[in-house]
Amino acid sequence: MFQTLDPPIQIIADKVIAGERLSFDDGVYLDESADLHTLGYLANIVRERKCGNAAFYNTNIHLNPTNVCVYRCRFCAFRADLKDEKAYTFDEAGVRARALEGRAAGATEIHVVGGLHHKKKFDWYLDLVRTIHETCPEIHIKAWTPVEISWFSFITKKSIRWVMEQMIEAGLGSMPGGGAEIFDPEIRKQLCEHKADSDVWFDVHRTAHELGLRSNATMLYGHIEQARHRIDHMLRLRKLQDETGGFQTFIPLAFHPENTELDNIRKPDGLFDLRMMAVGRLMLDNFDHVKAYWIMLGEQTAQMALSYGADDIDGTVVHELIYHDAGAKTPEGMTVDQMHRMIREAGREPVERDTLYRHVIRDGAKWHAAEAVLA
Numbered sequence: 001m002f003q004t005l006d007p008p009i010q011i012i013a014d015k016v017i018a019g020e021r022l023s024f025d026d027g028v029y030l031d032e033s034a035d036l037h038t039l040g041y042l043a044n045i046v047r048e049r050k051c052g053n054a055a056f057y058n059t060n061i062h063l064n065p066t067n068v069c070v071y072r073c074r075f076c077a078f079r080a081d082l083k084d085e086k087a088y089t090f091d092e093a094g095v096r097a098r099a100l101e102g103r104a105a106g107a108t109e110i111h112v113v114g115g116l117h118h119k120k121k122f123d124w125y126l127d128l129v130r131t132i133h134e135t136c137p138e139i140h141i142k143a144w145t146p147v148e149i150s151w152f153s154f155i156t157k158k159s160i161r162w163v164m165e166q167m168i169e170a171g172l173g174s175m176p177g178g179g180a181e182i183f184d185p186e187i188r189k190q191l192c193e194h195k196a197d198s199d200v201w202f203d204v205h206r207t208a209h210e211l212g213l214r215s216n217a218t219m220l221y222g223h224i225e226q227a228r229h230r231i232d233h234m235l236r237l238r239k240l241q242d243e244t245g246g247f248q249t250f251i252p253l254a255f256h257p258e259n260t261e262l263d264n265i266r267k268p269d270g271l272f273d274l275r276m277m278a279v280g281r282l283m284l285d286n287f288d289h290v291k292a293y294w295i296m297l298g299e300q301t302a303q304m305a306l307s308y309g310a311d312d313i314d315g316t317v318v319h320e321l322i323y324h325d326a327g328a329k330t331p332e333g334m335t336v337d338q339m340h341r342m343i344r345e346a347g348r349e350p351v352e353r354d355t356l357y358r359h360v361i362r363d364g365a366k367w368h369a370a371e372a373v374l375a
Protein backbone atom coordinates (compact mmCIF):
# COMPACT_ATOMS: atom_id res chain seq x y z
CA MET A 1 0.00 0.00 0.00
CA PHE A 2 2.84 2.40 0.78
CA GLN A 3 4.91 2.06 -2.39
CA THR A 4 3.52 5.22 -3.94
CA LEU A 5 3.89 7.47 -0.89
CA ASP A 6 6.12 10.55 -0.81
CA PRO A 7 9.53 9.89 0.74
CA PRO A 8 9.01 11.52 4.19
CA ILE A 9 5.82 9.60 4.99
CA GLN A 10 7.23 6.41 3.41
CA ILE A 11 10.18 6.54 5.81
CA ILE A 12 7.84 7.11 8.76
CA ALA A 13 5.49 4.34 7.60
CA ASP A 14 8.43 1.92 7.41
CA LYS A 15 9.41 2.84 10.97
CA VAL A 16 5.86 2.39 12.28
CA ILE A 17 5.49 -0.99 10.60
CA ALA A 18 8.88 -2.09 12.01
CA GLY A 19 7.85 -0.85 15.47
CA GLU A 20 10.65 1.74 15.56
CA ARG A 21 10.49 4.95 17.55
CA LEU A 22 9.63 8.20 15.74
CA SER A 23 11.79 11.33 16.10
CA PHE A 24 10.86 14.94 16.84
CA ASP A 25 11.15 15.77 13.10
CA ASP A 26 8.94 12.80 12.19
CA GLY A 27 6.35 14.13 14.64
CA VAL A 28 6.39 17.65 13.25
CA TYR A 29 6.04 16.27 9.72
CA LEU A 30 3.07 14.10 10.73
CA ASP A 31 1.43 16.97 12.55
CA GLU A 32 1.96 19.64 9.87
CA SER A 33 2.11 17.87 6.54
CA ALA A 34 0.99 14.25 6.50
CA ASP A 35 -2.14 13.29 4.62
CA LEU A 36 -4.76 12.65 7.32
CA HIS A 37 -5.91 9.30 5.98
CA THR A 38 -2.39 7.87 5.77
CA LEU A 39 -1.73 9.21 9.25
CA GLY A 40 -4.90 7.53 10.52
CA TYR A 41 -4.05 4.29 8.75
CA LEU A 42 -0.66 4.19 10.49
CA ALA A 43 -2.10 5.12 13.89
CA ASN A 44 -4.71 2.41 13.49
CA ILE A 45 -1.99 -0.20 12.94
CA VAL A 46 -0.44 0.72 16.30
CA ARG A 47 -3.85 0.93 18.00
CA GLU A 48 -4.86 -2.54 16.82
CA ARG A 49 -1.46 -3.97 17.71
CA LYS A 50 -1.94 -2.76 21.27
CA CYS A 51 -5.67 -3.28 21.82
CA GLY A 52 -7.07 -5.33 18.93
CA ASN A 53 -10.68 -4.39 18.21
CA ALA A 54 -11.52 -3.44 21.82
CA ALA A 55 -12.76 0.05 22.66
CA PHE A 56 -12.71 0.78 26.37
CA TYR A 57 -15.14 2.84 28.43
CA ASN A 58 -15.90 3.16 32.11
CA THR A 59 -18.86 3.93 34.32
CA ASN A 60 -17.92 7.07 36.17
CA ILE A 61 -19.13 10.28 37.73
CA HIS A 62 -17.47 13.67 38.06
CA LEU A 63 -17.10 15.94 41.06
CA ASN A 64 -15.68 19.44 40.65
CA PRO A 65 -15.68 20.37 44.35
CA THR A 66 -15.36 24.11 43.77
CA ASN A 67 -15.02 26.44 40.82
CA VAL A 68 -13.44 29.16 42.97
CA CYS A 69 -9.83 29.49 41.87
CA VAL A 70 -6.85 31.65 42.74
CA TYR A 71 -5.55 31.28 39.18
CA ARG A 72 -6.84 32.80 35.95
CA CYS A 73 -5.83 30.49 33.14
CA ARG A 74 -6.76 32.24 29.91
CA PHE A 75 -8.35 29.10 28.42
CA CYS A 76 -10.59 28.41 31.40
CA ALA A 77 -14.35 29.15 31.45
CA PHE A 78 -14.97 27.13 34.59
CA ARG A 79 -13.24 29.23 37.27
CA ALA A 80 -14.91 31.88 39.43
CA ASP A 81 -13.84 34.54 41.89
CA LEU A 82 -14.89 34.15 45.53
CA LYS A 83 -17.75 36.61 45.21
CA ASP A 84 -18.94 35.71 41.71
CA GLU A 85 -22.58 34.80 41.32
CA LYS A 86 -21.61 31.49 39.75
CA ALA A 87 -19.12 30.57 42.53
CA TYR A 88 -19.95 27.35 44.35
CA THR A 89 -18.26 25.05 46.86
CA PHE A 90 -19.38 21.59 47.91
CA ASP A 91 -19.91 20.77 51.59
CA GLU A 92 -19.44 17.34 53.14
CA ALA A 93 -23.09 16.34 52.67
CA GLY A 94 -22.89 17.28 48.99
CA VAL A 95 -19.71 15.22 48.53
CA ARG A 96 -21.32 12.22 50.23
CA ALA A 97 -24.46 12.60 48.11
CA ARG A 98 -22.36 12.68 44.91
CA ALA A 99 -20.52 9.49 45.94
CA LEU A 100 -23.85 7.77 46.68
CA GLU A 101 -25.24 8.94 43.36
CA GLY A 102 -22.20 7.32 41.76
CA ARG A 103 -22.82 4.07 43.60
CA ALA A 104 -26.50 4.05 42.55
CA ALA A 105 -25.41 4.47 38.93
CA GLY A 106 -22.90 1.60 39.24
CA ALA A 107 -19.89 3.92 38.92
CA THR A 108 -16.51 2.30 39.40
CA GLU A 109 -14.73 5.67 39.41
CA ILE A 110 -15.18 9.22 40.63
CA HIS A 111 -13.16 11.84 38.76
CA VAL A 112 -12.34 14.81 41.01
CA VAL A 113 -10.71 18.07 39.89
CA GLY A 114 -11.55 21.67 40.59
CA GLY A 115 -10.33 25.15 41.42
CA LEU A 116 -7.81 26.21 44.06
CA HIS A 117 -10.00 27.91 46.60
CA HIS A 118 -8.52 31.02 48.27
CA LYS A 119 -9.88 30.13 51.70
CA LYS A 120 -9.86 26.33 51.91
CA LYS A 121 -7.14 24.62 53.90
CA PHE A 122 -5.49 21.34 52.94
CA ASP A 123 -7.73 19.41 55.36
CA TRP A 124 -10.80 20.37 53.32
CA TYR A 125 -9.36 18.65 50.24
CA LEU A 126 -8.09 15.70 52.28
CA ASP A 127 -11.41 15.22 54.08
CA LEU A 128 -13.19 15.33 50.75
CA VAL A 129 -11.21 12.30 49.56
CA ARG A 130 -11.72 10.57 52.91
CA THR A 131 -15.48 11.23 52.82
CA ILE A 132 -15.82 9.67 49.38
CA HIS A 133 -13.67 6.71 50.37
CA GLU A 134 -15.51 6.05 53.62
CA THR A 135 -18.93 6.47 51.98
CA CYS A 136 -18.24 4.27 48.95
CA PRO A 137 -14.97 2.36 49.38
CA GLU A 138 -15.61 0.37 46.21
CA ILE A 139 -15.41 3.51 44.03
CA HIS A 140 -11.93 4.32 42.75
CA ILE A 141 -10.95 7.94 43.43
CA LYS A 142 -9.04 9.51 40.53
CA ALA A 143 -8.31 12.98 41.80
CA TRP A 144 -6.23 16.16 41.62
CA THR A 145 -3.87 17.43 38.97
CA PRO A 146 -0.28 18.49 39.70
CA VAL A 147 -1.59 22.06 39.83
CA GLU A 148 -3.69 21.10 42.85
CA ILE A 149 -1.02 18.90 44.46
CA SER A 150 1.56 21.68 44.19
CA TRP A 151 -0.95 24.16 45.64
CA PHE A 152 -1.48 21.81 48.61
CA SER A 153 2.31 21.63 49.01
CA PHE A 154 2.46 25.43 48.96
CA ILE A 155 -0.29 25.97 51.55
CA THR A 156 0.98 23.25 53.92
CA LYS A 157 4.70 24.07 53.39
CA LYS A 158 5.23 20.31 53.03
CA SER A 159 6.76 18.32 50.20
CA ILE A 160 4.83 16.97 47.22
CA ARG A 161 5.60 13.45 48.44
CA TRP A 162 4.13 14.21 51.87
CA VAL A 163 0.97 15.65 50.30
CA MET A 164 0.54 12.61 48.10
CA GLU A 165 1.13 10.19 50.96
CA GLN A 166 -1.63 11.92 52.94
CA MET A 167 -3.97 11.69 49.97
CA ILE A 168 -3.20 8.00 49.40
CA GLU A 169 -3.82 7.31 53.07
CA ALA A 170 -7.21 9.07 52.75
CA GLY A 171 -8.23 6.95 49.73
CA LEU A 172 -6.72 8.43 46.56
CA GLY A 173 -6.39 5.71 43.90
CA SER A 174 -4.84 7.44 40.88
CA MET A 175 -4.35 10.81 39.18
CA PRO A 176 -6.08 12.29 36.14
CA GLY A 177 -4.07 13.89 33.35
CA GLY A 178 -5.05 17.54 33.66
CA GLY A 179 -2.99 20.66 34.23
CA ALA A 180 -0.53 19.71 31.48
CA GLU A 181 -1.77 22.23 28.86
CA ILE A 182 1.38 22.72 26.75
CA PHE A 183 4.70 22.26 28.51
CA ASP A 184 6.74 24.73 26.45
CA PRO A 185 7.56 27.62 28.85
CA GLU A 186 6.84 30.41 26.33
CA ILE A 187 3.36 29.07 25.57
CA ARG A 188 2.68 28.25 29.19
CA LYS A 189 3.60 31.80 30.20
CA GLN A 190 0.93 33.15 27.87
CA LEU A 191 -1.73 30.66 28.94
CA CYS A 192 -1.32 30.25 32.67
CA GLU A 193 1.71 32.14 33.88
CA HIS A 194 1.51 31.56 37.62
CA LYS A 195 0.41 28.00 37.97
CA ALA A 196 2.61 24.90 38.30
CA ASP A 197 5.16 24.77 35.47
CA SER A 198 6.20 21.70 33.51
CA ASP A 199 8.98 20.74 35.97
CA VAL A 200 6.42 20.65 38.77
CA TRP A 201 3.94 18.73 36.61
CA PHE A 202 6.53 16.04 35.93
CA ASP A 203 7.78 16.02 39.50
CA VAL A 204 4.27 15.27 40.76
CA HIS A 205 3.67 12.46 38.25
CA ARG A 206 7.12 10.96 38.93
CA THR A 207 6.37 11.01 42.66
CA ALA A 208 2.93 9.48 42.07
CA HIS A 209 4.49 6.67 40.02
CA GLU A 210 7.16 6.09 42.68
CA LEU A 211 4.40 5.78 45.28
CA GLY A 212 2.67 3.15 43.15
CA LEU A 213 -0.10 5.30 41.63
CA ARG A 214 -0.95 5.18 37.93
CA SER A 215 -1.80 8.44 36.18
CA ASN A 216 -2.91 9.93 32.86
CA ALA A 217 -1.53 12.74 30.72
CA THR A 218 -3.36 15.36 28.67
CA MET A 219 -2.38 17.95 26.08
CA LEU A 220 -4.48 21.04 25.41
CA TYR A 221 -4.32 21.86 21.68
CA GLY A 222 -5.84 24.31 19.25
CA HIS A 223 -5.06 27.65 20.95
CA ILE A 224 -1.79 29.56 20.51
CA GLU A 225 0.59 26.62 20.22
CA GLN A 226 2.18 25.21 17.07
CA ALA A 227 3.13 21.73 15.88
CA ARG A 228 6.62 21.89 17.40
CA HIS A 229 5.17 22.68 20.84
CA ARG A 230 2.77 19.74 20.61
CA ILE A 231 5.51 17.30 19.57
CA ASP A 232 7.82 18.62 22.29
CA HIS A 233 4.96 18.06 24.77
CA MET A 234 4.54 14.44 23.65
CA LEU A 235 8.27 13.71 23.75
CA ARG A 236 8.53 15.00 27.31
CA LEU A 237 5.75 12.58 28.27
CA ARG A 238 7.41 9.73 26.40
CA LYS A 239 10.64 10.38 28.33
CA LEU A 240 9.05 10.10 31.77
CA GLN A 241 7.13 7.04 30.63
CA ASP A 242 10.43 5.40 29.63
CA GLU A 243 11.65 6.03 33.19
CA THR A 244 8.60 5.02 35.24
CA GLY A 245 6.00 3.28 33.04
CA GLY A 246 3.36 4.87 35.29
CA PHE A 247 1.19 6.57 32.66
CA GLN A 248 -1.86 4.72 31.40
CA THR A 249 -3.55 6.98 28.89
CA PHE A 250 -2.79 9.98 26.72
CA ILE A 251 -5.75 12.34 26.26
CA PRO A 252 -5.52 15.14 23.67
CA LEU A 253 -7.93 17.90 24.76
CA ALA A 254 -9.40 20.26 22.14
CA PHE A 255 -9.51 23.89 23.25
CA HIS A 256 -13.09 25.16 23.73
CA PRO A 257 -13.00 28.96 23.46
CA GLU A 258 -16.51 30.04 24.54
CA ASN A 259 -16.58 32.20 27.71
CA THR A 260 -12.77 32.28 27.90
CA GLU A 261 -10.28 35.13 27.41
CA LEU A 262 -9.26 33.44 24.15
CA ASP A 263 -12.72 33.45 22.61
CA ASN A 264 -11.34 35.02 19.41
CA ILE A 265 -9.78 31.65 18.54
CA ARG A 266 -11.87 29.11 16.61
CA LYS A 267 -12.47 25.74 18.21
CA PRO A 268 -10.42 23.00 16.48
CA ASP A 269 -12.44 21.16 13.82
CA GLY A 270 -12.93 17.41 13.59
CA LEU A 271 -10.01 16.95 11.21
CA PHE A 272 -7.63 18.63 13.67
CA ASP A 273 -9.03 16.42 16.45
CA LEU A 274 -8.41 13.24 14.46
CA ARG A 275 -4.91 14.41 13.56
CA MET A 276 -4.06 14.91 17.25
CA MET A 277 -5.33 11.43 18.15
CA ALA A 278 -3.28 9.86 15.40
CA VAL A 279 -0.09 11.82 16.05
CA GLY A 280 -0.40 11.08 19.79
CA ARG A 281 -0.82 7.36 19.10
CA LEU A 282 2.24 7.28 16.85
CA MET A 283 4.58 9.40 18.99
CA LEU A 284 3.67 7.88 22.37
CA ASP A 285 4.75 4.36 21.54
CA ASN A 286 5.17 3.51 25.24
CA PHE A 287 1.61 4.49 26.27
CA ASP A 288 -0.89 1.63 26.30
CA HIS A 289 -3.94 3.80 25.63
CA VAL A 290 -5.10 6.95 23.83
CA LYS A 291 -8.41 8.41 24.91
CA ALA A 292 -10.98 10.15 22.70
CA TYR A 293 -12.85 12.02 25.44
CA TRP A 294 -16.32 11.93 23.85
CA ILE A 295 -17.73 14.74 25.97
CA MET A 296 -15.12 17.10 24.54
CA LEU A 297 -14.98 15.74 20.95
CA GLY A 298 -18.65 15.06 20.35
CA GLU A 299 -19.96 11.59 19.67
CA GLN A 300 -19.26 11.44 15.94
CA THR A 301 -15.65 12.58 16.12
CA ALA A 302 -15.07 10.22 19.06
CA GLN A 303 -16.42 7.36 16.93
CA MET A 304 -14.06 8.28 14.08
CA ALA A 305 -11.18 8.62 16.55
CA LEU A 306 -11.54 4.91 17.33
CA SER A 307 -10.06 4.32 13.86
CA TYR A 308 -7.46 7.11 14.17
CA GLY A 309 -5.45 5.77 17.10
CA ALA A 310 -7.83 6.01 20.06
CA ASP A 311 -8.95 2.89 21.96
CA ASP A 312 -10.90 4.52 24.80
CA ILE A 313 -13.78 7.00 24.92
CA ASP A 314 -13.78 7.73 28.69
CA GLY A 315 -16.97 7.20 30.63
CA THR A 316 -20.61 7.81 31.29
CA VAL A 317 -19.42 11.12 32.87
CA VAL A 318 -22.33 12.38 34.91
CA HIS A 319 -22.04 16.09 35.94
CA GLU A 320 -19.38 17.41 33.52
CA LEU A 321 -18.77 21.17 33.95
CA ILE A 322 -15.38 22.20 32.54
CA TYR A 323 -16.28 21.66 28.87
CA HIS A 324 -19.90 22.71 29.14
CA ASP A 325 -18.92 26.03 30.74
CA ALA A 326 -16.65 26.49 27.70
CA GLY A 327 -19.37 25.82 25.13
CA ALA A 328 -19.44 22.02 24.65
CA LYS A 329 -22.75 21.00 23.10
CA THR A 330 -22.51 17.29 23.97
CA PRO A 331 -24.92 15.75 26.51
CA GLU A 332 -23.67 15.96 30.12
CA GLY A 333 -23.62 12.19 30.44
CA MET A 334 -24.40 8.97 28.59
CA THR A 335 -25.91 5.63 29.58
CA VAL A 336 -23.98 2.39 29.21
CA ASP A 337 -26.37 1.32 26.44
CA GLN A 338 -25.65 4.53 24.54
CA MET A 339 -21.90 3.98 24.92
CA HIS A 340 -22.23 0.42 23.61
CA ARG A 341 -24.22 1.64 20.63
CA MET A 342 -21.72 4.38 19.87
CA ILE A 343 -18.76 1.97 20.00
CA ARG A 344 -20.48 -0.78 18.00
CA GLU A 345 -21.54 1.71 15.31
CA ALA A 346 -17.84 2.52 14.96
CA GLY A 347 -17.08 -1.15 14.32
CA ARG A 348 -15.39 -1.78 17.66
CA GLU A 349 -16.14 -4.09 20.56
CA PRO A 350 -17.10 -2.28 23.80
CA VAL A 351 -15.19 -3.38 26.91
CA GLU A 352 -15.97 -1.88 30.29
CA ARG A 353 -12.78 -1.21 32.22
CA ASP A 354 -12.12 0.23 35.65
CA THR A 355 -9.74 3.15 36.16
CA LEU A 356 -6.74 0.79 36.14
CA TYR A 357 -7.85 -0.90 32.90
CA ARG A 358 -9.10 -4.10 34.49
CA HIS A 359 -12.13 -5.71 32.89
CA VAL A 360 -15.31 -4.91 34.88
CA ILE A 361 -17.64 -7.87 35.30
CA ARG A 362 -21.26 -7.11 36.24
CA ASP A 363 -23.96 -9.27 37.73
CA GLY A 364 -27.10 -7.14 38.07
CA ALA A 365 -26.25 -4.24 40.39
CA LYS A 366 -23.06 -5.96 41.63
CA TRP A 367 -19.72 -5.62 39.89
CA HIS A 368 -16.10 -6.58 40.35
CA ALA A 369 -12.89 -5.99 38.45
CA ALA A 370 -10.92 -8.88 36.96
CA GLU A 371 -7.38 -9.38 38.22
CA ALA A 372 -5.58 -8.91 34.94
CA VAL A 373 -4.96 -5.50 33.40
CA LEU A 374 -6.22 -5.18 29.82
CA ALA A 375 -3.53 -4.47 27.24
Ligand code: V47
Nearest residue numbers: 075076176177178179181216220253254255256326
Ligand atom coordinates in the same frame (compact mmCIF):
# COMPACT_ATOMS: atom_id res chain seq x y z
O1 V47 B 1 -6.28 20.72 32.80
C1 V47 B 1 -9.86 23.54 30.85
C2 V47 B 1 -8.61 21.43 30.25
C3 V47 B 1 -8.33 19.88 31.86
C4 V47 B 1 -10.63 24.05 28.90
O2 V47 B 1 -7.35 11.84 33.20
C5 V47 B 1 -9.93 22.85 28.80
O3 V47 B 1 -9.00 10.61 32.54
C6 V47 B 1 -10.42 22.74 26.57
O4 V47 B 1 -7.72 16.77 32.64
N1 V47 B 1 -11.08 23.90 26.59
C7 V47 B 1 -9.10 19.10 32.90
N2 V47 B 1 -9.83 22.19 27.65
C8 V47 B 1 -9.78 17.87 32.29
C9 V47 B 1 -8.87 16.66 32.34
C10 V47 B 1 -9.39 15.31 32.00
C11 V47 B 1 -10.56 15.18 31.30
C12 V47 B 1 -11.02 13.90 31.02
C13 V47 B 1 -10.36 12.77 31.46
C14 V47 B 1 -9.19 12.93 32.18
C15 V47 B 1 -8.46 11.72 32.68
C16 V47 B 1 -8.68 14.20 32.45
O5 V47 B 1 -9.28 20.46 30.99
C17 V47 B 1 -7.51 21.05 32.29
C18 V47 B 1 -7.36 21.81 31.00
O6 V47 B 1 -6.27 21.32 30.27
N3 V47 B 1 -9.46 22.59 30.01
N4 V47 B 1 -10.58 24.47 30.18
C19 V47 B 1 -11.22 24.59 27.72
N5 V47 B 1 -11.84 25.77 27.72
Ligand code: SF4
Nearest residue numbers: 069071073076079115
Ligand atom coordinates in the same frame (compact mmCIF):
# COMPACT_ATOMS: atom_id res chain seq x y z
FE1 SF4 C 1 -8.10 27.41 37.97
FE2 SF4 C 1 -7.79 25.05 36.75
FE3 SF4 C 1 -9.29 26.97 35.60
FE4 SF4 C 1 -6.64 27.26 35.73
S1 SF4 C 1 -7.74 25.64 34.58
S2 SF4 C 1 -8.17 28.83 36.25
S3 SF4 C 1 -6.15 26.29 37.68
S4 SF4 C 1 -9.73 25.95 37.53
